[in-house]
Amino acid sequence: MFVCGRCGTELTAPVTRVALPVRAHQSYGHAMLPALMEPGTYAVDPEPRGGPWRLWDEVGEEAAAALGVFAPVHSLPSGPPGAVAVAPGDTRATVFIPGRCDGYCMGLDGRDGPNLACEGCGRAVATRMDDCSIWQAVWLDPTAVRRIQGPAPRAADWTTLLAGERGTPPVEQPGHWSPQWEAAAGAALAHLLAASAGEPVALPAGLLTDMFGRALTPLLPPGRPTRTLSLAGPGRPDPDGAEIAAVPVHPRTGEPWRPPGAPATVPLPVDVWLGLAFPEDRSLLPVTGGLPRDVRRDDPLPSHPNWVFRPDRQVFLRTLARLPEVHRPWLREVYDRLRDEAELF
Structure with a gap:
């Protein structure tokens, strides 16, 4: 205390x-x-x-x-x-x-x-x-x-940690993107941009593309992707062939998970990473009163966002300014250009 x-x-x-x-x-x-x-x-x-x-x-x-x-x-x-x-x-x-x-x-x-x-x-x-x-x-x-020093907490391994953690849903009611996801995406986008080395990056279909695709495309040169981003972490397949891995950060130590093969890593808060790696299924409850006995439907209904996803601008610029890679001429040019723009993505 x-x-x-x-x-x-x-x-x-x-x-x-x-x-x-x-x-x-x-x-x-x-x-x-x-x-x-x-x-x-x-x-x-x-x-x-x-x-x-x-x-x-x-x-x-x-x-x-x-x-x-x-x-x-x-x-x-x-x-x-x-x-x-x-x-x-x-x-x-x-x-x-x-x-x-x-x-x-x-x-x-x-x-x-x-x-x-x-x-x-x-x-x-x-x-x-x-x-x-x-x-x-x-x-x-x-x-x-x-x-006042208390007893040192026991460091949980990844298996124990993930068993007790819950993912944060990407969309809140009534249709707002989660601010936790926008902040996480802003910080991760800065790391992803640095890991790209200024070359086009292929993104996997799904939420990772929703998070980064619209923002990353205008920041990198056009052309065929030369690097690939993969979602990696405990309980996931090894990111074979991927040059960049989006990985969870340990919530206590702040250390990112290290995938085999030592690709460049893009850190994500563990609650957001869980929402990407293991999205929770919505509960299925029997419907009564008017539908056939064996018919089931989603309850609650899935949340749908009412606008496109945008990584947090403030978190993105703050994180990028604190990465040593921003000294690279191409990345410094990107930073200087974006810092003066009212809308980044």
Whole structure:
């Protein structure tokens, strides 16, 4: 758990560390989003977080590269690295700080800095963010809290892990593409573009083409594909002959699954990967009242999206700027062109 660094007051319930979700920096739509973190978990953002913000020209290319940013962005935060994200329901003994609870629309967006104080001593310890478009989370200030080490969790192997995980459906009711899928596709598209080496890529039929095809085609030269993307992972056939493999990322360690043959990998959150690799069958229930006894139908009816799939633009550009491959001239040219376009896909 995490406690106040000054007085030792317990600020969270017991939590287990997991990988930082790819949607942590996503801004989505104009509605209330659920919690970023699952109950009982926490994640650490290795990058600096919070103001003051410095413009790219002020930071400079060399200093930005030391922070893991390899292509120009508008600005970079200069706050401390290592902010800890927890679900709002896992916080304890915190109170709001008067005058620091502004937001854009429906809640708090952290614009005034830390807005939660330790109930024990009054020290500012965290920032709650729950405005529209923001995944709800409490971000603990790494300079104001300390971790109380608990028993190390047992690392689950892939077989055990996948037995207890569930895939996130790609389409939500009433016909909206899942924001988790859009964020995952934005990050994965950046990795796929880098793995392509600037050559056309053949995509397998199905959801992978829905996710990447419309966005990837204009980013690569026309012509016959010279590389192939395959879905790979535990419980799937080996990607024989595929130069690029879309693989799951371990939700605790953040490490991608390594396929045999060492193809280039495109990481996907495990819940999205499961939705691609093992889509769940809809339940089939007998129909009563008017249809023959042996007739069955889908229940519930399948969800159909009401617009084409678009990888998240913000997540795509953020991820691409943090890949060392963006130094390659062809990829840097793509990045510079896309950064100034209002619509990418």
